[in-house]
Amino acid sequence: MIQTKDLYVRFSDGSGIRYDDLCFENGQSCAMIGASGCGKSTFLNLLAGVLSPTEGCVEIDGENASAWSQRRRDAYRIRHIGFIFQDFKLLEAMTVADNINLLRLEGVDTSGMDDLLDRLGILRLKKRRVQRLSGGEKQRVAIARALIKRPSVILADEPTGNLNFETGEAVVRQLIENAGGGTLIAVTHDDRLVPRFDRAIDMNAVAHFCEAEEVKRHA
Amino acid sequence: MLRFALKHMATRRAKLMMTALSVVITAAVALLAYNISTQVSEGIVNTAAKFDIIIGPSGSATQLAMNTMFFTDKPLGTIPYDLVEELNASGLVSAAIPFSMGDSYNAAPVVGTDARLLEGKALKRGEMFDAPMEAVVGWAVASQYGLQPGDSLVTTHGLSSDGAAHAESPLTVTGVLARTDTAYDNAVFTPVSTIWALHEHGHEHGEDGHDEHDDHDDHEADEHDEHGHAGEGSICAVLVRSTGFDAYSKLMSAYGSRSEYLIINPNTVLREVMDNVDLSRRIVYLLCGVILVMNLFVVSVIALLSLYDARREIALMRLIGISMGRINRLYLIQNALTGAIAMALALGLSRLCLLAMRGFVAGMGIVLNAWRVYPKEWLILLAVFLLSVAPTLIATARMAGRDSVDGRS
Numbered sequence: 250m251i252q253t254k255d256l257y258v259r260f261s262d263g264s265g266i267r268y269d270d271l272c273f274e275n276g277q278s279c280a281m282i283g284a285s286g287c288g289k290s291t292f293l294n295l296l297a298g299v300l301s302p303t304e305g306c307v308e309i310d311g312e313n314a315s316a317w318s319q320r321r322r323d324a325y326r327i328r329h330i331g332f333i334f335q336d337f338k339l340l341e342a343m344t345v346a347d348n349i350n351l352l353r354l355e356g357v358d359t360s361g362m363d364d365l366l367d368r369l370g371i372l373r374l375k376k377r378r379v380q381r382l383s384g385g386e387k388q389r390v391a392i393a394r395a396l397i398k399r400p401s402v403i404l405a406d407e408p409t410g411n412l413n414f415e416t417g418e419a420v421v422r423q424l425i426e427n428a429g430g431g432t433l434i435a436v437t438h439d440d441r442l443v444p445r446f447d448r449a450i451d452m453n454a455v456a457h458f459c460e461a462e463e464v465k466r467h468a
Numbered sequence: 469m470l471r472f473a474l475k476h477m478a479t480r481r482a483k484l485m486m487t488a489l490s491v492v493i494t495a496a497v498a499l500l501a502y503n504i505s506t507q508v509s510e511g512i513v514n515t516a517a518k519f520d521i522i523i524g525p526s527g528s529a530t531q532l533a534m535n536t537m538f539f540t541d542k543p544l545g546t547i548p549y550d551l552v553e554e555l556n557a558s559g560l561v562s563a564a565i566p567f568s569m570g571d572s573y574n575a576a577p578v579v580g581t582d583a584r585l586l587e588g589k590a591l592k593r594g595e596m597f598d599a600p601m602e603a604v605v606g607w608a609v610a611s612q613y614g615l616q617p618g619d620s621l622v623t624t625h626g627l628s629s630d631g632a633a634h635a636e637s638p639l640t641v642t643g644v645l646a647r648t649d650t651a652y653d654n655a656v657f658t659p660v661s662t663i664w665a666l667h668e669h670g671h672e673h674g675e676d677g678h679d680e681h682d683d684h685d686d687h688e689a690d691e692h693d694e695h696g697h698a699g700e701g702s703i704c705a706v707l708v709r710s711t712g713f714d715a716y717s718k719l720m721s722a723y724g725s726r727s728e729y730l731i732i733n734p735n736t737v738l739r740e741v742m743d744n745v746d747l748s749r750r751i752v753y754l755l756c757g758v759i760l761v762m763n764l765f766v767v768s769v770i771a772l773l774s775l776y777d778a779r780r781e782i783a784l785m786r787l788i789g790i791s792m793g794r795i796n797r798l799y800l801i802q803n804a805l806t807g808a809i810a811m812a813l814a815l816g817l818s819r820l821c822l823l824a825m826r827g828f829v830a831g832m833g834i835v836l837n838a839w840r841v842y843p844k845e846w847l848i849l850l851a852v853f854l855l856s857v858a859p860t861l862i863a864t865a866r867m868a869g870r871d872s873v874d875g876r877s
Contacts (some may be wrong), residue, residue, distance in 0.1 A: 354469060
């Protein structure tokens, strides 16, 4: 189970976002919707431990993950979290296979790569450089990299952003199927996909943006 | 890890090649400047200092020193061989060795002397010359022309290879000197009587007017006297080892006052030459310094550009959970491989340049050993290597401990 408590993050420009407490049960799929810039991606970054909260914490199975050392957060992320980034975060000059095999540096077993790529319909692109792929193809590579380690938590930031509705729906279905009992938290802008998830959260109501002056006043 | 590092390097090959090329040039220039100046200085010191007095015909002290110590430059002229006997009979010298030069073998000088000039020099093959028309050849000459004891060699008149050949009077090689990395490697040694015999013979033919000397008759007849082609009973100089300081002073006083002779202490002249070499070395170092600074600037710019890419890639790898330790190792392997290849190429390039410069420096009487690597050269390589890889290593080290993302995304 993942639970957030009094999460607040301040940015370098002095502004910040405070989040209401949220809880995500194991095996649950959740869609997060909301206007651009309302703090959806930041929330995912906080859950993944790639960004430290200024206040509050993220608890994973009852443990305060925000207090973990960076090494432990890295280890947890590489083993248990599959993160699909909005801008893919792929090594553009390397091949699809290299991008997935990158995880082997941390001992992740990538032997199921061919099967996974085949299920995502991009096996033929395995040896192609990422920079030569279309946006949709890159998105599937990012999904494959996140799923190859069979994570217990999948965090997906606009995983269907570059896909048409039909393909996007298929990808969401695959994500839910491949979550395999794990937790899936996905940011999406497409309301039509929301029914596919167990639960939907409107981030406009959960994330509270504070301007720099406002933060100073409260301080 | 290594396989991934190699694949990752392949994606950045253009930048890595540019970095490596700049590092190669920087390191090679530094190595070359250090190696060549050190070998030249060592060559000068090792070649001289065997004798405390050199007596020759009046003229330039530097020319006399360069001619007798490094077998370069033309002899000043001739002096009578009787002077050798006079010095040996004086009781003031432990050795008075005749020195004569003017002929060559494929541009390598033929030195007329006696076996004592080669004392302390080991023979690689064969034995010392013992009679006229026998010769011991230096290591480089023997290597270049495949000379072995028992072989014959035909000398030519003058110090360039286009002089008239003494074809009718070949010398027999009796021995080959071991490598010395001095001017001795590039010379042929023979009894002084050989030189007399060759020129007596040569003159006879010249007078008959039937051989290849014909074209040179007038011109060379002048050169014989002017440039020290020693005829019977004459030599170009005497190399002297005095019996002690008292004897040295007496000899300097006795022969210094005779206007037909020039008497020098080779160590004194050597110091002057070394001063000039030091000045040249400082100029070379200065020029190399400028090149080094320019190349280090280029390396820094390329490193900064690579750093920009590296930061993006490192941030990306951090986001998916690759630990900073692994990332450091990944870049360390790549930097080490690039650096090691660049260092090897720099070492190779500097040796090739040394080989190319051998001929030029040989003209100064110094034989460069292109394969000689001084301990300080490893330090130079290490310093350039560290300078080239430091920026990336510092950047990766600085990224450790930071959040993988900053700000709202």
